[in-house]
Amino acid sequence: MPAVPDSYESLYLHFPFCESKCHYCDFYSLGREKTKEGDASFFEKAMIQEIHLRGKAGAFAPIMKTIFLGGGTPSMTEPASMERIFSALFQYTSIDEKTEWTMEANPSSIELAQFKRYRALGINRVSMGVQSLNAEHLIKLGRVHNPEAAFIALDALFQAGFTNVSTDLLCGVPGQSIEDLESHIAALTERPISHLSIYLLTLPPHHFMYKSLPSDEEQLKHLLFIDERMKAKGFEHYEISNFAKEGRRAEHNLVYWKGGSYLGFGPSAHSYHHGKKARFKNFSSLHAYGKSLIDQSTLPVEWTENLNSEQISLEKWMLALRLSEGFPKEWVKTDIQRNRVELFLKESLLEPHPTLKNHLRATARGFTLSDHLIKALAQ
Numbered sequence: 001m002p003a004v005p006d007s008y009e010s011l012y013l014h015f016p017f018c019e020s021k022c023h024y025c026d027f028y029s030l031g032r033e034k035t036k037e038g039d040a041s042f043f044e045k046a047m048i049q050e051i052h053l054r055g056k057a058g059a060f061a062p063i064m065k066t067i068f069l070g071g072g073t074p075s076m077t078e079p080a081s082m083e084r085i086f087s088a089l090f091q092y093t094s095i096d097e098k099t100e101w102t103m104e105a106n107p108s109s110i111e112l113a114q115f116k117r118y119r120a121l122g123i124n125r126v127s128m129g130v131q132s133l134n135a136e137h138l139i140k141l142g143r144v145h146n147p148e149a150a151f152i153a154l155d156a157l158f159q160a161g162f163t164n165v166s167t168d169l170l171c172g173v174p175g176q177s178i179e180d181l182e183s184h185i186a187a188l189t190e191r192p193i194s195h196l197s198i199y200l201l202t203l204p205p206h207h208f209m210y211k212s213l214p215s216d217e218e219q220l221k222h223l224l225f226i227d228e229r230m231k232a233k234g235f236e237h238y239e240i241s242n243f244a245k246e247g248r249r250a251e252h253n254l255v256y257w258k259g260g261s262y263l264g265f266g267p268s269a270h271s272y273h274h275g276k277k278a279r280f281k282n283f284s285s286l287h288a289y290g291k292s293l294i295d296q297s298t299l300p301v302e303w304t305e306n307l308n309s310e311q312i313s314l315e316k317w318m319l320a321l322r323l324s325e326g327f328p329k330e331w332v333k334t335d336i337q338r339n340r341v342e343l344f345l346k347e348s349l350l351e352p353h354p355t356l357k358n359h360l361r362a363t364a365r366g367f368t369l370s371d372h373l374i375k376a377l378a379q
């Protein structure tokens, strides 16, 4: 059955609770010290209500292509609570064998029995936040796990029956060396992970670690090392910060990167409607989110934005330059763009795509300087 027009095939559900707040985190998440008894059930009730309001308005396609449970730390939500949330959702939609259903998890909240229940529910992919395997760096970042806990958690995921497991690392951590990155990559890829995300640590200028961040030159060296090492381990560098084994790209994230539609649930969740070129966002406060849904039976949307043509063009280039598919040469229309493309080809920041005829794409070095390329080409 074709998807109902105007309905969504990709969902993001934001779970706002965490063990404690990491020092670099800018997501909407509440550490245990910021939560009180009853918050988890208040959140569950609100999210179920949000699902019903959206469901009654026909927001769900009959079959979901991707579902992503992010946060926060969704793995802190009891499997029974997760089951209640999804039995509400499955009154309106369903999944099939092609649905990618991902849950983010942290090593400190991964237990075998619990993950067997998530697996039985239908979750078929886990993205685990390792961030570092250096005990000192983990403390510096404010993470609550140690390297041993990360390995125990990873092994529990495989034992629970997950065959599509991604891990996250951070690079650009103050004091991190190439040897650290080398040993982290070696240790993780020794296990049967199918995907690895390596994000560059970025901090605002007032942050206490800002002055200790590595120089641009050092970062570039590290990013190029990661590219080379991950390719040698058999992973495709398909997006600026993401590497996948064949057939294991993150389908949900590809919806974001290709400008597809997705519907967000939970406090602070964003949504995007491709046809309407509209973005909207929920309140970034558990209280305001729940109050709107439970007390007023109103969707908790804080703002909606219709993209103008300039924003659409910028997005188009941003998305194309972060993916290994790149962009078709027809996009290069003005003389300024043509001159810049020529220069970037000479500087090895762009290259002809090896298999897609008439496409250009960012090189590994171009990925690291993508902000510069985007600004120059989005005219």
Ligand code: SF4
Pocket: 017, 018, 019, 020, 021, 022, 024, 025, 026, 027, 029, 071, 072, 073, 106, 129
């Ligand atoms: S675990 Fe993730 S979401 Fe939670 S505080 Fe740390 S970085 Fe933020």
